[in-house]
Amino acid sequence: MTNNSLLYLPSFLKNPSKNGVGRYVCQLQRVVLKFCKNHGGSRGMREFIEEDLLDFAKENPGVVVYLKPRRHRGPVIKAEYLSGNTQWLGCSMFTKDEIYKWLNLFKTQQGDKEGIRLRKLWHTETPSIQGPWTPYTFRSPKLNLVEYPNEKLSAAYEEKSATEELLEMFEKQKLHNVKLLKAEQ
Template identity: 60%
Template sequence: MSNSHLFLKSGFPRAPLQNGLGRYVCQLQRITLKFCKNNGSSRGMRDFIENHLVDFAKENPGIVVYVKPRRHRTPVLVGEYLNGEREWLNCRNNTKDEISKWIELLKTQNGCSSSLRLRKMWHTDVPSVQGPWTPFLLRSPDANSIEYPNIDASKPLDIPKTATDKLIELFKKQKLEAGDGAEDLLKQKRAE
């Protein structure tokens, strides 16, 4: 076991794990764009502020946006989250498209720094090499590409169909092929 964990910040995760079950609350509270008005390394940041910042602020009314010009400094994005964490991103020589991608990343994160040593109430001489459990551990990768709201997304993606579901589907197919009650099945499909 390495001793690299000794230099990490330790604590319990403070982000809500069930965010999005009732309603989604964006965890990004405020974002600060720091840039230089004259320096060439801030060109992308200035272009983003001139062309896209107003649209971003209109699309995300729950995020407070600060613009802070500083002389002879490198451009920086600072995201502050509801759990009190701050995320700093250096944007030196980034284009306006790269900066918009970084801002989108900050917006979708929950403020939990990955460099946090998770604390626990027990000790073992042989620690697990698999890492800590997260709610996203056993999720199907298909869940990443779903557009919400989605009717099929209410069902878990990683659970296979049961034998009962398969039998119901076979029964409906047979009924359709035989032509018996075709009108009833059409009404059921329309209701679904």
Template identity: 50%
Template sequence: MSNSHLFLQAGFLREPLTNGIGRVIVQLQRITFKFCKYNGASNGVREFLESDLLDFANGNPGIVVYVKPRRHHSPNITAEYLNGERQVISLHNFTRDEVNKWVKFLRTQSGNPFIRFRKMSQTVNPSIQGTWTPFTNRNPDLNVVEFPQEMLSHPVNLPRTATEHLQEIFRRQQGV
């Protein structure tokens, strides 16, 4: 395990993860490309601007795109998010594909700074029973079963559900 997590700020998840319920609001508000028109380290950025920038701008009308040529400066991207955070990425000697990947990465980020979580899960009402997973109440025999298996896929061998049990009770009461 690396020690890179030691340099990250520690904290808890501050807001609920509700972006995407209903519709997704892209958190990237503004992206600025700074590059040199003549420097060789800016080749990938210039190629991206010539070929892919219009597609990116048309596909993301809610993101404002600025292009700032700067003489004798190393190329970089500055991303500004709705929560006020800024992220600057140096693009020194990057190819067009790498620049495209970084732009897509910045577009999909929330803008929150990367933090080391103090706990793996956070809840308002903590449980004394531990963390639930989809495999908590599963039969351990399924760990060694090779799928597909006839016994599990055939509907006759499945146990009755609570709905079927209630329907049977209702039929008995109706006298059917």
């Protein structure tokens, strides 16, 4: 990939469908169920057609469902979308429930063949072998064995009052001034 290809916007960024803004429009336009009346691999498809197809059609009135019987061929689902894209799925030996799940998946997709392409200026074949960073990454493993509340740990994080902090700052400043006077003499 050359640098020139990184400078243009891909088509999915130029013309977003904005589906769901205002109202949702199902992108699945047409489904063609191809099956054989005798083929053993089409049994699940035939059961789906006999038992669940009418329910699917009633639930999705915007999707046109075609049945195409073919001789001596395996079953296929062809999904056609509003964008003009099509998806094919060979569903030999699928059960009627699996076919129903696949049809619902096709109904919720937009029909993109590749999905969304994300372009980056960098790429790595080997991501970090150390894993993701967490707040506990560089903590001492000894903290895993401590029972809380612990006097040692609570003493380290004991809060000082503002007066005590000012007195400490004053003492440090006094010591610093004494060192400067001795250095001048």
